Amino acid sequence: MYNYQKTNRYFAQAADDIKDIAEEELLSFGAQKTSQAYRGIYFSANTKELYTINFHSCLINRVLAPLISFDCPSDELLYKRALQVNWEDFLHPSKTFAVFASVTNSSINHSKFASLRLKDAIVDYFRNRTGKRPSIDTREPDVWFNLHIENNEATISLDTSGGSLHRRGYRKQSIQAPMVETLAAAIINYSGWDGKSSLYDPFCGSGTLLCEAYMFASKTPASIFRKKFGFERLPDFNISLWKKIKEDAVEKIKPVKKGTITGSDISPDAVKASITNCKVIEKDNVIEIENKDVFDIDKIDGSTIICNPPYGIRIGKTDNLGDFYKRFGDFLKQRCKNSTAFIYFGDRKFIKNIGLKPSWKKPLSNGGLDGRLVKYELY
Ligand SMILES: C[S@@+](CC[C@H](N)C(=O)[O-])C[C@H]1O[C@@H](n2cnc3c(N)ncnc32)[C@H](O)[C@@H]1O
Structure with missing residues (x-):
């Protein structure tokens, strides 16, 4: 079982100066036990609420589902521990992925280096088993992983949004200085x-x-034009629940x-x-x-x-x-x-x-x- 399955806890990334209304928005979609943190909000939610938040939220950037947490005093340990994850639960060697990382107050003090070591572990995991490896795509990967290391404790999460939710899909033409x-x-x-x-x-x-x-x-749900969400890559993805949430939301759109x-x-x-x-x-x-x-x-x-x-x-x-x-x-x-x-x-x-x-x-x-x-x- 992964951490999010044991705890139902997630992390919504949001800009610090709008966290008050982002928290209210999460609560309005059924999130519970919210707690504001640096650049986001921790919250509890069931699967329905997780999908709903991703589909409707107009204020948050992405929702991370934590997979594993572990002591991480060195890059060797990061690599070794990451090799033990069953990556095929989320990824197939024919698919693409990206890792984005942040590090605070830890022995590994370069986020780029940290993300590289996790990428190496994921690639080697597949190569050792199948002889094939998934490719890296930092623009539109099939799966986004997040690595956060704080005080030498690492958490690897899957981005259930599948890329930042601010990209609604309606901006076909832009100008100088458009607003996020x-x-x-x-x-x-x-x-x-x-x-x-x-x-x-x-x-x-x-x-x-x-x-x-x-x-x-x-x-109108803010992410109505999004073609795929990261939560579709979770091992317990519930396709019928997701379809129902979409249908119900589309029915509620009013003129x-x-x-x-x-x-x-x-x-x-x-x-x-x-x-x-x-x-x-x-x-x-x-x-x-x-x-x-x-x-x-x-x-x-x-x-x-x-x-x-x-x-x-x-x-x-x-x-x-x-x-x-x-x-x-x-x-x-x-x-x-x-x-x-x-x-x-x-x-x-x-x-x-x-x-x-x-x-x-x-x-x-x-x-x-x-x-x-x-x-x-x-x-
Ligand atoms: C900062 S941009 C607005 C960006 C917009 N909120 C968006 O997301 O794309 C300012 C706009 O003011 C327009 N503008 C400048 N002077 C103006 C004027 N006198 N009357 C009307 N529009 C003007 C510019 O053409 C520009 O599109």
Whole structure:
């Protein structure tokens, strides 16, 4: 029996600054005994909950199922102990795999070296038995293994998501500086938008916030387009349970009224990209997208405005982002009556230029950038 089978404990990797809502999300899918840790959350779940979390979560990056844990003071011991695992429980020599590793406060102090030793053990295991070996594929392997060594204790896990869940599969076209899907989902979550009233993104770019808003409003599972999950590689994979979870979820998808979600952008390329991406998730064109300079918008009344204005990239003749944010603040004040705005600042130095009193500010990083989500009530 592997550890996850004995304990029903898993680890959900999530960005540190959204762990509060990621934990709530896990609990809403039936997870129990959650406990926050560095870069993620430990939780207990049964098989149904594990599959459901992987299919529906829009905030977590992946769920790891621990297979074995052992004392690991040296790379020889790592190699020897890894050779004792029945790797054919998860992998066939004709398949591909990848190992990602992290090490903290241990004799093995290079994660690349640690992952190499585990890869060697897996390859040698098959080669010794069958004369054939599985290949390594670090982009889209059939199976992802995780190795974590902390204080000389190693844990080998299988990634039950099968690659990061932020890759939803709808981003067919991109632009410069698109937002990470899990961050966009977190922003929708923090806004408290109800999924029914109108939502407007006047800097929609490739449409990430629009797509995440639509998925939330329609109750579309975040990973509906994912072709395979890592849990399908577990020895106790229950295919009929998985089919049932998928069917039940698809039945619960509900229509979203045209005009609920609207976006615009000054760049024709961005508009093209967001139309293409939104078409992947909804065929009825209920998400309305226009090519428009934000300053040409007449008014946005009584809406939830959620957006990610440009930061640090050229925006036109003047390139003066300070003035740009001041004008945008005036636009919000004068033309967005009775709306609530949630502005994501990729660079927080522009918050002061907006000239509006924030209701709250929340630190949220975007690919290493120290951004802020700021709420403004507009009267
Ligand atoms: C940081 S990007 C938004 C990224 C978007 N959230 C995504 O995930 O793809 C900022 C966007 O603002 C647009 N933009 C810049 N100036 C604008 C203006 N005056 N009016 C409307 N859109 C503008 C850019 O074309 C760009 O697509």
